[in-house]
Amino acid sequence: MSLTLLSWSVFLAQIFLGLAMVFAACRVLTGPRAQDRVLALDTLYVNAAIMLLTFGIRTGETLYFEASLIIALLGFVSTAALSKFLMRGEVIE
Amino acid sequence: MSHAADLPAWVAVITALFVLLGAALAMIGSFGLLRLGSFYERMHAPTLGTTLGIGSVLIASMLCFSVLQTRFVLHELLIAVFMVITTPITLTLLARAALYRDRIEGRDEVPLPPPPPECREDAAREAGSDGDSPRSITPSRQPDDRS
Numbered sequence: 001m002s003l004t005l006l007s008w009s010v011f012l013a014q015i016f017l018g019l020a021m022v023f024a025a026c027r028v029l030t031g032p033r034a035q036d037r038v039l040a041l042d043t044l045y046v047n048a049a050i051m052l053l054t055f056g057i058r059t060g061e062t063l064y065f066e067a068s069l070i071i072a073l074l075g076f077v078s079t080a081a082l083s084k085f086l087m088r089g090e091v092i093e
Numbered sequence: 094m095s096h097a098a099d100l101p102a103w104v105a106v107i108t109a110l111f112v113l114l115g116a117a118l119a120m121i122g123s124f125g126l127l128r129l130g131s132f133y134e135r136m137h138a139p140t141l142g143t144t145l146g147i148g149s150v151l152i153a154s155m156l157c158f159s160v161l162q163t164r165f166v167l168h169e170l171l172i173a174v175f176m177v178i179t180t181p182i183t184l185t186l187l188a189r190a191a192l193y194r195d196r197i198e199g200r201d202e203v204p205l206p207p208p209p210p211e212c213r214e215d216a217a218r219e220a221g222s223d224g225d226s227p228r229s230i231t232p233s234r235q236p237d238d239r240s
Binding site: 001002003005006007009010012013014016017019020021023024026027033034035036038039040042043046047049050053054056057059060062065068069072073076079080083084086087 | 096097098100101102104105106108109110112113115116117119120122123124126127132135136139142143146147150151153154157158161166168169171172175176179182183186187189190191193194
């Protein structure tokens with residue numbers, strides 16, 4: 001019983017997260033200005049991290065946790081660098 | 094997912110609830126990102142997913158792996174601490190960049206920057222004498238006097 005409950009709820013959660021990634025990708029494509037696209041890219045990174053965590057719960061392996069951590073790290077670095085670029089026109093000055 | 098057959102029922106129920114809650118919050122946040130009108134409104138929506146959404150999924154993952162391996166598996170706290178620290182930093186940087194760009198382009202919907210202190214004294218004196226507004230002093234709408 002716990003098997004069916006957990007597998008169906010994780011499946012539903014992955015559908016939700018896939019929809020969330022589609023919404024964020026739509027905003028990346030249609031965002032009127034550059035800062036909208038950067039914000040949507042940050043959201044896309046966070047949704048991908050959550051998606052990998054749900055894959056980890058589904059398979060019972062801790063390997064996905066490390067991938068999720070790396071995605072969160074890369075999301076932070078890329079958003080900070082893109083914000084710096086929008087602000088100053090250069091990343092490293 | 095044959096490992097889930099070893100889980101007790103209450104752990105499965107709590108894990109399922111937290112996973113669904115986190116995914117639904119992330120989806121609502123991304124939907125708000127798609128639907129809201131201006132950039133400054135849009136900035137509020139995805140924080141729902143980055144704080145409570147990923148937090149709920151991390152709680153579910155911690156509980157599931159702790160029961161499966163019969164020891165405390167707490168390395169998910171690393172992601173939680175990291176997200177809590179980095180989300181305000183990135184969004185503040187992004188908001189300041191967007192505000193700077195809007196002010197440079199002279200858009201009307203953003204508030205004007207506060208004038209520097211010596212200008213503020215001059216503006217107060219001016220406002221006292223002939224009623225001129227201190228809002229007229231902006232770096233973006235004045236000719237640059239450095240050149």
